Amino acid sequence: MPKSIELSNALNRAWKSTTKVLFGEELGEMREYKEWLLAHVTPPRKEVSALSGKDVFLGVKAYCSGAKFAGFSEIDFNRKIEPLPLSINEIKDMDSIVSALEERSYYTGNVVLGNSNFVEDSANVIDSSYIYGSTEIIDGKYLAYVSISPQGEYSFGGNGVGTSRYCIHVYETFDCSRCFELWNSRSCSDSYYVFNCDGCSEMFFCFNEYGKKYEVGNVPLPKDKYLGLKAKLLGEIGGELHSRKKVKSIIDVVRGAKFYDAGHAKLRESLRGRNWGKKEENMQKMEDEFSKTTSLLLGKPLYGLDNYRKWMEKHTWLSADSESSLTKRKIVVADYCNLAQIPPNRLILKEEWEAIRGEVSLTQVEAESITLANVEGIIGKIAYMPFDYSVNNRNIPGCSTAIHSSNSYRVVPLIYSKNCAVSSWARYSENIFGSSAMLESSFCLNSYYSKKLNRSFETDSSKYCTGLYFCHNCENVHDSFFTFNAKNIKNAVGNVQLPSQEYKSVRGALLEQVHSELESKKELKWDIYNIGCGK
Secondary structure: OOOOOOHHHHHHHHHHHHHHHHHOOOOOOOOHHHHHOOOOOOOOOOEEEOOOOOOEEEEOOOOOOOOEEEEEEHHOOOOOOOOOOOOHHHOOOHHHHHHHHHHHHHEEEEOOOOOOEEEOOOOOEEOOOOEEEOOOEEEEEEEEEEEEOOOOOOEEEEEEEEEEEEEEEEEEEEOOOOEEEEEEEEEHHHHHHHHEHHHHHHHEEEEEEOOOOEEOEEEEOOHHHHHHHHHHHHHHHHOOOOHHHOOOHHHHHHHHOOOOOOHHHHHHHHHHOOOOOOOOOHHHHHHHHHHHHHHHHHHOOOOOHHHHHHHHOOOOEHHHOEEEOOOEEOOOOOOOOOHHHHHHHHHHHHHHHHHHHHHHOOOHHHHHHHOOOOHHHHHHHHHOOEEEEEEEOOOOOOEEEEEEOOOOOOEOEOOOOOOOEEEEEEEEEEEEOEEEEEEEEEEEEEEEEEEEEEEEEEEEEOEOOOEEEEEEEEOOOOEEEEOOEOOOOEEEEOOOEOOHHHHHHHHHHHHHHHHHHHHHHHOOOOOOHHHHHOO
């Protein structure tokens, strides 16, 4: 729990308010539920500052073991940096530079920016208050054990809590209120154990519904019957939480749901041979953009995007390809917002659900008989979970979740972007390859958790920069190599600015090594996450 009494008390009050809103009663102290709240949430990585010995919390888990860490407030961006103890020829050698950099490379955590107050054990928090044990929070308040939340409030134990409030255990939501165990849903309220619903309210144990109200198990009920059943179910959930300090998730329910082999086989047969329509898959466009981007970054192009896919995927959220349990059609799944937990025998595509919607249903008697104890034995007929989501896209093979994007390959999710490949969470960006969480950026390769970068390679946690290579936590830095925790410099190697021509000479030699190694091995020994260890 928080060390600050004020933060602890404020979050505990918020927790009690939220449980009362959701379950009709307060459920005790937040600290009693920590293990359960973290069940589907990875907390910030905890390290110790090499500068002060204080705790450092990081949102990125990939930094190498044995690296040095520091808190954001401990970094002196104006400190004088001595030149690397290397000759000009040694500076042009990757291994020599990485070895020399080890003593001056600190990965930075405890990043709390803007108008933020009462934040503990958290990372990458902006303009937020009363935050604990959380990462990637923007404009939030009263959040604990939450990852990735723009404008979330009064929420606990969630991932991808977008513009949502009074929620517990919600994942990949937008504009939702008063929800519990809500997954992959938008504009919903007063809903419990729900997956992939839009514009719904007063729902319990429902899947893939749109604009519905007063449903249990996808069965519409009279308002009075629904509210009576809801009260009974909430009493059961509250009792379970009171006694055991945990309750099963919707993923637990679906994993344990009775699988109707005959019914599933019938659905598969009904979809066999169906013409789903040919989707545009022009890979040449992505190949051309990959070569164009690598030429711009490395001085010479690389060819064959898939030849480098394993290397580019290393620090993304992409997981192994899966397939629809109904049609065996390929689905590229990414481990974001816990959606990779969808049980394989329940994973389908959205258009497949629309095709079978009229063939799967519960009776009203079945719906009204649902209890927390027997739900697995009843909802199996309707418990199918689409991973994909697509709105107004063109030529996006392998992009399972995409909105207003084009000419991209294996990017999940892909939001208002184009010419991207083998990445996760590209937003308002173009020509992004092998990267994660890039916002408003362009022509970047293997770059991560950054905003407004142009021409970056192996760069992490930076913003408003151009021409970066192997850089971490930089702002307004341009044309620099191996630079950590810097602002407002250019033509730097190891944080030391060089004359323009000397920098260009060093950069040319280093890029020649990088390109040669990539061309021959299809991978690179060094990346931004291991150079801090020098080995």
